[in-house]
Amino acid sequence: MMALLEMRHIDKLFFGRYANRDVSLQVQKGEIHALLGENGAGKTTLMNILYGIYRRDGGEIFWRGEAADFLSPKDAIEKNIGMVHQHFMLVPTLTVAENITLGLREKGYPFTDRAALSARVAAISEKYGLLVEPGALISSLSVGERQRVEIIKLLYRGAELLILDEPTAVLTPGETAGFFNVLKRLRADGCSVIIITHRIPEVMEIADRVTVLRDTRCVFSAPIAELDEIKLSEHMIGRELAPPTRGKATAAGGEGLVLAGIGLQENGIQRLRDVTFSARPGEILGIAGVDGNGQKALAETIMGIRRPTAGEISLGGRSLAGLSVAARKALGMAYISDDRHEDGLVLDMDLAENLLLKFNRDKRYASRGLIDQKRVLQKLREAVGEYDIRAPSLRVPIRYLSGGNQQKLILARELSDHPQVIVAFQPTRGLDIGASEFIRQQLLAHREMGARVLLISADLEEIRALSDRIAVIHKGCIMGIRDNSDDLDMTEIGLMMAGNPAGEVRAG
Amino acid sequence: MSKQFRAAISYAAIAVCSLLLAILLILLVGCDVGKAFYGFFNGILGSSYSVAEVFVKAAPLILAGLGVAVAFKSGFTNIGAEGQLYMGAVAFTATYVLCPGLPKAALLALGILAGFLAGGVWALIPGALKARFGISEVINTIMLNYIALGIVGILLQTALKDRAQYFPVSPTLDDGLGFSRLLKGTRLHSGILIALVCAVIVYFFIFKTSMGFRLRAVGMNPRACKCMGISVSAGLIVSSLLSGGLAGIAGVGEIAGLHHRLIGGISPSYGYLAIIVALLGGNHPLGVVIAATGIAALQVGALAMQRAANVPSAIASIIMGAVVLLILARKTLFKRLLREED
Numbered sequence: 001m002m003a004l005l006e007m008r009h010i011d012k013l014f015f016g017r018y019a020n021r022d023v024s025l026q027v028q029k030g031e032i033h034a035l036l037g038e039n040g041a042g043k044t045t046l047m048n049i050l051y052g053i054y055r056r057d058g059g060e061i062f063w064r065g066e067a068a069d070f071l072s073p074k075d076a077i078e079k080n081i082g083m084v085h086q087h088f089m090l091v092p093t094l095t096v097a098e099n100i101t102l103g104l105r106e107k108g109y110p111f112t113d114r115a116a117l118s119a120r121v122a123a124i125s126e127k128y129g130l131l132v133e134p135g136a137l138i139s140s141l142s143v144g145e146r147q148r149v150e151i152i153k154l155l156y157r158g159a160e161l162l163i164l165d166e167p168t169a170v171l172t173p174g175e176t177a178g179f180f181n182v183l184k185r186l187r188a189d190g191c192s193v194i195i196i197t198h199r200i201p202e203v204m205e206i207a208d209r210v211t212v213l214r215d216t217r218c219v220f221s222a223p224i225a226e227l228d229e230i231k232l233s234e235h236m237i238g239r240e241l242a243p244p245t246r247g248k249a250t251a252a253g254g255e256g257l258v259l260a261g262i263g264l265q266e267n268g269i270q271r272l273r274d275v276t277f278s279a280r281p282g283e284i285l286g287i288a289g290v291d292g293n294g295q296k297a298l299a300e301t302i303m304g305i306r307r308p309t310a311g312e313i314s315l316g317g318r319s320l321a322g323l324s325v326a327a328r329k330a331l332g333m334a335y336i337s338d339d340r341h342e343d344g345l346v347l348d349m350d351l352a353e354n355l356l357l358k359f360n361r362d363k364r365y366a367s368r369g370l371i372d373q374k375r376v377l378q379k380l381r382e383a384v385g386e387y388d389i390r391a392p393s394l395r396v397p398i399r400y401l402s403g404g405n406q407q408k409l410i411l412a413r414e415l416s417d418h419p420q421v422i423v424a425f426q427p428t429r430g431l432d433i434g435a436s437e438f439i440r441q442q443l444l445a446h447r448e449m450g451a452r453v454l455l456i457s458a459d460l461e462e463i464r465a466l467s468d469r470i471a472v473i474h475k476g477c478i479m480g481i482r483d484n485s486d487d488l489d490m491t492e493i494g495l496m497m498a499g500n501p502a503g504e505v506r507a508g
Numbered sequence: 509m510s511k512q513f514r515a516a517i518s519y520a521a522i523a524v525c526s527l528l529l530a531i532l533l534i535l536l537v538g539c540d541v542g543k544a545f546y547g548f549f550n551g552i553l554g555s556s557y558s559v560a561e562v563f564v565k566a567a568p569l570i571l572a573g574l575g576v577a578v579a580f581k582s583g584f585t586n587i588g589a590e591g592q593l594y595m596g597a598v599a600f601t602a603t604y605v606l607c608p609g610l611p612k613a614a615l616l617a618l619g620i621l622a623g624f625l626a627g628g629v630w631a632l633i634p635g636a637l638k639a640r641f642g643i644s645e646v647i648n649t650i651m652l653n654y655i656a657l658g659i660v661g662i663l664l665q666t667a668l669k670d671r672a673q674y675f676p677v678s679p680t681l682d683d684g685l686g687f688s689r690l691l692k693g694t695r696l697h698s699g700i701l702i703a704l705v706c707a708v709i710v711y712f713f714i715f716k717t718s719m720g721f722r723l724r725a726v727g728m729n730p731r732a733c734k735c736m737g738i739s740v741s742a743g744l745i746v747s748s749l750l751s752g753g754l755a756g757i758a759g760v761g762e763i764a765g766l767h768h769r770l771i772g773g774i775s776p777s778y779g780y781l782a783i784i785v786a787l788l789g790g791n792h793p794l795g796v797v798i799a800a801t802g803i804a805a806l807q808v809g810a811l812a813m814q815r816a817a818n819v820p821s822a823i824a825s826i827i828m829g830a831v832v833l834l835i836l837a838r839k840t841l842f843k844r845l846l847r848e849e850d
Contacts, residue, residue, distance in 0.1 A: 305735055326737030335735065343735040346728045356721055357736045366718040 002065045004029045004192055005050075005081075005161060011058030012045055014400065015392040019045040023059075023218040025211050027161065032183055032193045034203040034224075036236055037213035038432035040390065040402030043196045044086075046213070047163050051083045052076045082154030083163035086430075088146050092139035096132050097121050100153045124155050128185045129178070144175040151182070161192045168202055169430050180206050198432040200232050212236055237434050246444060246466060255317040256280040257302070257421050257452045263310030264297050264476070271297035272476040275311070279421070279452040284443065286467030286484065287456040290497055294476035295456045296338065299425045302454070303335045304328045315421060315452075329358065332420035336410060336427045338456075340403070344410045347399040351391060351409060352380045354398050358413050383412035388438075404435030411442055422446055425456045440466055460493070472496035518842040522834045529830055533823045544817040551812015552805050558812065560694035562805045564766065568593065568758035568778045569800035570703040573785030574710045575627075575754030580791045581714060582747035583727035584635060588649030589755040590779025591656030592627035596756025598660060599626035600763050601668055601678050601770040604685065612685050620702075620760050627756020628749040630656060635748025639741035645748075653779070660772065668770060678770035687765035697765030704797065706754060711793040713750075723747050755779060784832055803828065 005027040012020040020042045027033045035043045048054045050061065052070030061068050063079055070076040073083070090099050097118045106112045118134040125132055130148040138146060147167060154162055168176045183193055183206055197203060203210050204224065212220040212235045220235045256278045264272040272294050279285040289295060300306045302313060304325045313320045320328060329335075337343035345354050356376060359365040365376050380394060387408040391401050398406055407427070415422070424443060428436035443466060447453050457463050463470055464484060471481040472493060480502025482488060496502055534544045551558055572589040579586035599622040604615055634648035663669075664676035687697040714720040726733050726743035733740050762774045781803060788802075789795030810824030839846060 300735075303735070304737075324737060325735070326739075329737050337735060342729070342731050344732060346725050346732055348728050349725065353721065353725075356718075357725060357732065357738065360718040360721050360738070369717050369719060371716060371718050371721060 003027060003062075004031075004064060006062040007046070007050065007059065008062070009059040010046060010049060010056050010061075012042075012049060012054060013057050015396060017392045018216045020049070020056075021216045023213065023216075024221075025218070026221075027192050027194060028209075029160075029192055030187055030190050031208045032187055032195065032206055034207035034210040035194055035196045035213065036198065036200070036203055036210050036232065038198055038237060038434050039404040039430075040432075041213040042216045043213055044165055047083060047165065047194065047196060050076070051081065051163060077154075077157050077159070080158050080160040081163070082157060082159030082161070084147065084150040084154065084165060084167065086165045086169065088150055090138045090146055090149060092137070094138060095134065096136050096138065096141075096149050096152075097134040099138055099149060100134075100156050104157070121152060121156065124152050128155070128182050128189075130182055144171050144179070147171070147179070148182075159191070161194065162186070163194045163196070165196045166198075166430065167195060168197065168199065176202070198236070200229050200236070203232065204229055214238055233433070246468075247448070254281050255315075256283070257454070258314045259302070259311065260314075261311035262298075262301060262308045262313065264301055264306060265309045266297075266306070270476060272301065272308070275473075275476070275478050277471055277478060277481060279454050281420075281450045281452055282447055283468045284447050284453040284455055284466050286463035286470040287454060287473050288460055288463045288470055288493060288497060289456075289458065289473035291458045293473050295425065295458075295473060297476065298473065299335070299337070299423050299454075299456055302421075302423055303333060326361070332418065334414035334419035334422045336407075336414055336422070336424045338426035338429055340406055340410055345398055345406060348397050350395050351384070351389070351398055351401075352376050352394060354409060355380055355383065355413050379416075383409070383416070387412045404431045407431055407435065407439065411439060415442060415446060418449060419446065419451055422451050422453045423456070424453060426458065427455070428457075428459070428462060436462075464488070472502075474499045514842075514845050518838055518845055521842070522831065522838065525834060526827055526831050530823065530827055533826060534817075534819055537819060537823075539817050539819045544813050544819045547816025547819075548809040548813040550816065552809045554812075556691060557694045558808065560691050560696035561808050562801065563700045564695050564697070565804035565807060566797075566801045567697075567699040567703045567761055567765070568775070569781055569785050569804055570700075570797055571706055571758035571761065572755045572778050572782030573789060573796040573800050574703075574706055574793060575631075575751040575758075576782045576786035577789065577791040577793070577796050578710060578714065578723075578754065579631070579747055579751035580786055581727050582723040582743050583730065584638065584744055584747050584751065585646050586631060586634075586649050586748070586751050587646055587783065588631060588634065588652050588752070588779070589758075589782040590775060590777065591649070591653035592630045592752040592755035593759040593762075593775055593779050594656045594660050595630040595752075596623035596627040596759030597763050597770055597774055598656075598663060598668070598759075599623045599756065600760040604681050605668060605679055615685055616687070616764065619764065620757060623756040623760035624753035625756070627759060628751075628753035630756070631748040631752025632745065635744050635752075638748075639744040660770070664770065664772065670769070676772065681764065681768040686763075686768055687761065695766065697761070699761030699765040702757065702761065706757065707793040707797050710754070714793070719746065755782065758782075784828065787832065788835060 003026045007023065007025040010020050010023045011018065023042065023046055025046065037043045045054065049056045052072045052075050068079065070079065091102065094102070097114065100121050101117050106117060121134040124130070130152050132145050132148050132152070138149065141149070151162065167179065171179055186193060195207065207224050209223050210221065210227070210232065211218060214236060258278040259275050262272055262275040275298065277285065287295065287298070297306065301308050304320070304323055315331060341347060346357065356365065356371065365372055365379065383389065384394070389405050389408045389412065391405060398409065422443065427439050431439065443453055443455065455463060455466055467484045469481055470484050470493065472479045474497060479496035479500065482493065531541055534541050552562060553559060572593055575592065576586050576589050600619040603619040603622045607615070610618065630652055631649065633652060634645040637643040637648060638645045664678060668678040670677055670679040687699050690696045690698060714724065722738050723743050723746065725738055726740050730740045758778060763770060767774055785796055785799045785803060788799035806824050806828060810821040813819045814821040834841070
């Protein structure tokens, strides 16, 4: 049988380095095909080549058996190929239906029959179980709903092959299950799906066939039925995986990071209410909670990016009230944000300059107002070596590094000079197994060196693996704090995450 | 084909397009193309006077262009170089009017400082408004241009008016107190040297100092700066002050080097051309120097063309507009040629 899509021996170079090397991929009609690999393995690059965003340097593409060469996404969409990027491309101030039909000239343009369009959108949404309200504004939708809009947008344009880049990275477990049902319906309807991912359990659950990329090359392709998770993970990272071990408690005496009755009110919205806890030296305090329950406000209030409207934060017995972000950083407070592109990096600056974001007033790297390029470069080389940061060159804008390597640079920057406090907010979000493992080990290492680590994460597995104690946040309130022992009552944690204070759970 | 080569081809194509457009326009107004082009190039390169004239015009363009570039680097959209230039000119005039008898060196040092501060404060007003209240600087800088012109008009009727004159002009700067003439028989003055020195200083500041680094970071991602403890407000304030100050020095040069007195129309829109200079120069000091010299040559040549072949010099403005459009649209126009994504 002729394959729907065939990519043969694709090569792609960036700055003289391979991003794809001799990669081949075959997708059949009505197949869910997983493209598995660590970040930086070249998955997204390969799909961007298919979608006409990049141009290949070698190899051939066949679409429905004919040689194809898409010069732009527009070309690809015309040939019924659609892609949902990791960062959604929607206009927040327009409605769902308007976003879906954006750029299309419908019958009657410019006097388009909006009601009829909305009906068509509703029909597609019904058919595949992609529930969204056509008249709702994008800005009012959750991330999961926005993803559905992106998928409907492609189906509306007649896509027969959907490329989904890390679709589950932004979904809760419940949403993921619903999303997989949608994929199954699409498959039943004859659509093909390429799903880019680094999550092996998902591949096992949903895919028919998997192609594994590692280090720019295609290492493996087989039907799922012949595989198991362990085999797959070995193909993916090229070795066996060592899960991080926490070791025995290292919490020492001494003053920790103490939050007493912290409240934060912004524009009439109570973001945080009476948050009280302390993180001791040598301890990882996990803050669990469903995304969007005040975690960002908490992290930024501790770092001084926002000012609390009630309560006090102290470090080592010293009040932090009135101290600027820079002053707190100088006290050894490190911040790993959940949004590295917006908060952590200047994407158009190179690696050295992104290091300088922290050190630009540091006497070691800038004396008398002049930057000491030599020392900065030396520091960068050390960081690149120590953290195994892979970059085409040290002078490229950091935009061109993979997410994992970007995060490693942030880590190298924030964790240098033995921080006293580490606020790690979703530090492994969107990263592959290898990079996540490395980052977790770093946090554990700093725990042993006596740092007070605050691990804020929606990933309960991660919290459980690393934390000494677990606090649960819900709507800006701490619902309770528990020791993370083997007999931790996970039902109770779950109930606290849903908004039940710790005491009441016990009583009930 | 290397990337640089492809880029070079695209620029060459833009040059050819502009040339064709120029020929078309000259034919359209019914003039002799050969004569017009001879006039144009002869007007630029024909004599030491004409070459000098290019640099006379380039000096204020470089200074104001540097100012705009510094502002753009930090995300401050300064459209107000024109007003800042006039405020610099006013400050220098006021200096020599109010402090007669100062020796040349003292007068020039004091005058340049006053011009820098006057232009700087003029940009600092919208800068501080943006830093403190988040008010758009685009409107404010434009509005302050009109206010600056109004102030010049009022001062020329009152405090700075030369009582001996009927027309609204300021007293004339005494002979030998202004910028030195560099070439006998031309109007070239040491303003061009000051401009070049400023270009070097700005380059050094932007790329070598930690303050310059912070300015660039603020321009590229203010949110990350906030999270890293780099003050966005401080960046805006420093860059607006420096930006306006450079335009102010351009104004000083026009009085001290060229006109030797304040009159209403010292700037043929140098402040607005400076925006184009910064844009074409890629907000880089070296690029600014090149772009400013190019635009100055275009203007000088166009005037000569008008004299030689009776071609309206407005054609130069049309060409300049077209070149800016073509350069801004370059990546789209030459998509296939430049397809190698960066």
